[in-house]
Amino acid sequence: MFNDTQLQAYKAQLRGALIEPGDAAYDASRKVYNAMIDKRPRLIARCADVADVIATVNFAREHALLLAVRGGAHNGAGLGVCDDGLVLDLSALRGIRVDPRAHTVRVEGGCTWGDVDHATHAFGLATPAGIISTTGVGGLTLGGGIGHLSRRFGLTIDNLLSVDMVLANGQLVTASSRENEDLFWAVRGGGGNFGVVTSFEFKLHAVDNVVAGPTLWPLERAAEVMRWYRDFIVGAPPELNGFFLFLTVPPAPPFPEALHLKKMCGVVWCYTGDPARAEQVFEPVRAMSPALYGIHALPYPMLQRAFDGLYPPGHQWYWRADFVDELPEEAIALHVEHGPRAPTMQSSMHLYPIDGAVHRVGRNDTAFCYRSSKWAMVIVGVDPDPANREHITRWCKDYWDALHPYSAGGAYVNFMMDEGQERVQATYREHYPKLAAVKQKFDPGNLFRVNQNIKPAG
Structure with a gap:
């Protein structure tokens, strides 16, 4: 665990708020979309920027804290929160930049699809997403992304061009078809197993x-x-x-x-x-x-x-x-x-x-x-x-x-709810061994395990 000196040093690194039990914002901050989930984390880091994400990942790893990553908090199984651990809350990272000429959009990890639709619709553009605008971009994308536009434009991941993400070692990397290709393959459907995605770049289509x-x-x-x-x-x-x-x-x-x-x-x-x-x-x-x-x-x-x-x-x-x-x-x-x-x-x-x-x-x-x-x-x-x-x-x-x-x-x-490892393996079928190898490469200690977990190959 950690002592008070270590906690204060971590808190001093953050631009965003660090919320603890007993704070006025604690109960509201630990809630997720599904009210069946009632968990009490030791800390909630409301990250204000990528530097806060890096500091939070490092603190969790160095002190062996259970780490949950929260985007839109819609996850049915409540995997954006945990008991006695550290919640990395991305909800303040809401920046969006549309490039109408290139038909692309850069979306920060705390955005909802309502945020994205609002920004892209001004240009008569959209990318495939779900069917509820309050859904978080991060969770939906990393799982695949099924919605109203799927039959015409594919899954959300089929329109994903790149991600910026913080790995378990605290390093910020970009994954795309040109760099860290194995990681880019894995995040397109492999869930939040490989790091914290701080921004997504999507291809846009003419949908008004x-x-x-x-x-x-x-x-x-x-x-x-x-x-x-x-x-x-x-x-x-x-x-x-x-x-x-x-x-x-x-x-x-x-x-x-x-x-x-x-x-x-x-x-x-x-x-x-x-x-x-x-x-x-x-x-x-x-x-x-x-x-x-x-x-x-x-x-x-x-x-x-x-x-x-x-x-x-x-x-x-x-x-x-x-x-x-x-x-x-x-x-x-x-x-x-x-x-x-x-x-x-x-x-x-x-x-x-x-x-x-x-x-x-x-x-x-x-x-x-x-x-x-x-x-x-x-x-x-x-x-x-x-x-x-x-x-x-x-x-x-x-x-x-x-x-x-x-x-x-x-x-x-x-x-999926928390349905056990057999169901996770059934979901990835013959892709599971390759996913486990990517997990071993980028998160060998399984820091990112509050999810439909893929175990490291080692």
Whole structure:
């Protein structure tokens, strides 16, 4: 551990705040998005710049402190905080610089996707991200990055040009296709196992307004709609993305009052192609006679913010996930059995398509290796009331247990709870030994282990 003299010397190196138990800001600073997670770190370093990050990594290593790295704090398993250790909080590193001529953006490690969308949309540009704007850039990117733009432009990591990161030895390095290539390969899907990314450089695409929104159907049509969606989306143009979901209709606009709190199935669409072709592209969707057809033109950042109000921080969350190659009739029957049993209004199941541009990247080109899967499935039990914790967890686990035999075996790391080393290895499959070798090279002491951990090869 450390003594008071050592602590004061470390504190003097920081421009940002160092928060301890008993400080007025402590309880608020240790909270993460998932209220199921209630951990009490010994120190929280709210880093103000890269120098603070270096000092914090060095202090954790020198004093054998458990180190958790926090970006947006959305991680389902709460891996941005730890008990009795040191939390390296990047939330003050929010700088963004857009280069509209080069179609690139440099993003600091504490940014959220809402920050990025705000900056890039001014130039009619965007890079693939998730579906909730309050999600942190760092966590989503390092796990792969699945969202509305995946079928057209690939995963977030497929648009990552470089990273600046602080290694376990305190050194700041750049990783790209031209330098530290093995590290660059590993961070594209390997999570936060290799260091603290202080900035990301992304490629941008011309995305301004989109034609997007939900279509909903009654539950009695769920099997029919899922079959249709399964066959339609894989043949749809890459400019069209749509994820299937079971949901309870939120009692708020834009949903009509007649549908409020009804359990339904649906697809949330995003079309980034020629607006003049939108009517033609969505004709097969209209032909399915949805009970709600909520598709319209809107700015891309507005679509990214659409779920923010439904999922504010501070709710109870339990996640289970898998990659999915096919949706046979047996799997559809199980979805139709379990999906409508969602125990609370915010609990849901989503099937995110990961074909199109995602499949055009080689299986071995990045650490993310499920390049042949068609969907990333996530089941989430969500509710603000801690009394419902076991209820939402049990539904989620039962649903996942039923569908897992029809999965590809592993899961998107950003959707995983603390599920053990076997699940981590299943997620990286044949890439795990190479990831372990990169881990041995850059973090042989496994300083960065509060994550879906990859053990050093040594």
